[in-house]
Amino acid sequence: MNKSKESLFEKSKTLVPGGVHSPVRSFKGLNTTPIFIERAEGAKIYDTEGKDYIDFCMSFGPLILGHRNKTVENDLKSALERGWSFGACEPYSLELAEFITSKIDFVEQVRFVNSGTEAVMTALRLARGATKRDKIIKFNGCYHGHVDSMLIKAGSGLAGEAESSSKGIPEGVAKDTLTCELDDRETVEEIFKREGANIAAIIVEPLPANNGLLPQRKEYLQFLRDITKKNGALLIFDEVISGFRMSFSGMSGILGITPDLVTYGKIIGGGLPVGAICGKRALLENLAPMGDVYQAGTLSANPLAMVGGLSTLRQLTEENYKKLEEGTGKIVEMFREYFASKSQYAHLKVQSRGSLFWIHPAMPDDQEISSLADFPSNLAESFSILFDDFLEKGIYLAPNGYEVGFVSLAHCDQTITELRKRLWS
Numbered sequence: 001m002n003k004s005k006e007s008l009f010e011k012s013k014t015l016v017p018g019g020v021h022s023p024v025r026s027f028k029g030l031n032t033t034p035i036f037i038e039r040a041e042g043a044k045i046y047d048t049e050g051k052d053y054i055d056f057c058m059s060f061g062p063l064i065l066g067h068r069n070k071t072v073e074n075d076l077k078s079a080l081e082r083g084w085s086f087g088a089c090e091p092y093s094l095e096l097a098e099f100i101t102s103k104i105d106f107v108e109q110v111r112f113v114n115s116g117t118e119a120v121m122t123a124l125r126l127a128r129g130a131t132k133r134d135k136i137i138k139f140n141g142c143y144h145g146h147v148d149s150m151l152i153k154a155g156s157g158l159a160g161e162a163e164s165s166s167k168g169i170p171e172g173v174a175k176d177t178l179t180c181e182l183d184d185r186e187t188v189e190e191i192f193k194r195e196g197a198n199i200a201a202i203i204v205e206p207l208p209a210n211n212g213l214l215p216q217r218k219e220y221l222q223f224l225r226d227i228t229k230k231n232g233a234l235l236i237f238d239e240v241i242s243g244f245r246m247s248f249s250g251m252s253g254i255l256g257i258t259p260d261l262v263t264y265g266k267i268i269g270g271g272l273p274v275g276a277i278c279g280k281r282a283l284l285e286n287l288a289p290m291g292d293v294y295q296a297g298t299l300s301a302n303p304l305a306m307v308g309g310l311s312t313l314r315q316l317t318e319e320n321y322k323k324l325e326e327g328t329g330k331i332v333e334m335f336r337e338y339f340a341s342k343s344q345y346a347h348l349k350v351q352s353r354g355s356l357f358w359i360h361p362a363m364p365d366d367q368e369i370s371s372l373a374d375f376p377s378n379l380a381e382s383f384s385i386l387f388d389d390f391l392e393k394g395i396y397l398a399p400n401g402y403e404v405g406f407v408s409l410a411h412c413d414q415t416i417t418e419l420r421k422r423l424w425s
């Protein structure tokens with residue numbers, strides 16, 4: 001087989017829509033053909049043309065320990081020898097559920113699914129079933145997977161009214177999602193005043209990290225907690241990225257704000273397909289078979305994926321979080337130094353929280369960006385130049401300026417020295 005990325009991508013495009021199975025992988029809006037990854041190790045990916053890259057995409061978040069962490073690999077090998085799907089009760093999901101509930105106070109029960117999207121879909125249905133209400137409030141700038149009712153953008157009419165951001169979503173579905181800008185208190189209050197009795201839930205990423213990195217004020221998230229409680233609505237924290245990354249208990253642990261439901265994905269499977277809906281037992285027991293909110297899955301709590309998740313989460317010690325933050329700090333400083341030293345990058349800023357970072361053009365007033373409303377207009381163009389330069393140097397960023405960068409534990413040793421060499425090569 002010809003292994004050049006051009007020939008692989010051409011062939012892909014004949015067999016797969018757009019050549020990819022998830023749109024961001026197509027490098028749309030960039031000048032480069034997608035690289036095809038053949039294997040990975042630690043902080044590096046190796047492509048089919050024999051070139052290696054320091055990976056800052058890390059599968060978009062799950063691989064907090066790095067590629068092919070040896071402990072996870074050995075645990076997966078043992079799991080393989082026991083069989084990889086039973087469609088029946090097994091002890092592995094029990095171990096993972098017990099580990100999570102023992103470490104996160106408000107999580108009394110866990111329902112495992114196969115992706116973040118599925119977790120959100122179930123959380124929304126559960127919220128609606130438990131409150132007997134239909135409407136959901138979501139925020140512009142937050143991503144919650146490709147659930148119909150979440151592919152919604154701001155409309156031009158009444159406060160909160162919205163329209164779908166994808167074709168194929170019935171109006172009847174779109175009308176039950178109301179949208180607000182992040183950090184906008186007034187609109188949320190207005191919606192509750194107008195139709196508080198119809199609001200089932202507010203869903204929010206407590207650290208939005210899918211449209212750049214948009215840190216929120218604690219007071220604002222507390223306001224969302226208070227107004228939902230007061231109106232009999234639920235608060236859903238979508239911690240698919242931030243869960244087990246910002247701390248073991250995610251942003252809710254850091255902020256000391258307890259949502260009614262939390263959705264996890266990405267790290268919870270350590271790179272295998274896992275999502276989870278978590279919360280108090282009384283609420284979770286609305287799900288079938290105890291309750292009338294239906295949810296099921298042929299491959300849910302897949303034994304191999306459960307072992308991958310548990311093996312990953314077990315390594316997330318306080319010490320490792322500390323190492324990860326220190327390493328990220330060094331990497332971010334190095335990027336800043338590099339940008340400051342090159343006139344074509346002097347306008348770039350690096351925003352960072354925990355082991356996440358986001359490179360973006362500076363705002364005129366040099367302020368930290370915290371909402372989609374104050375986004376730099378030259379982001380895509382500016383990112384495209386940087387992406388090509390980095391790719392050439394053997395540094396791989398997620399192929400879209402709206403995506404954040406992910407640092408893993410495997411980046412925190414000699415990779416930092418190697419990054420310096422590659423940047424100034």
Ligand SMILES: *Cc1c(COP(=O)(O)O)cnc(C)c1O
Nearest residue numbers: 115116117143144145238240241
């Ligand atoms: C990635 C992500 C999702 C979707 O998860 P998938 O596993 O891609 O379906 C949902 N919410 C947030 C916050 C995410 O980052």
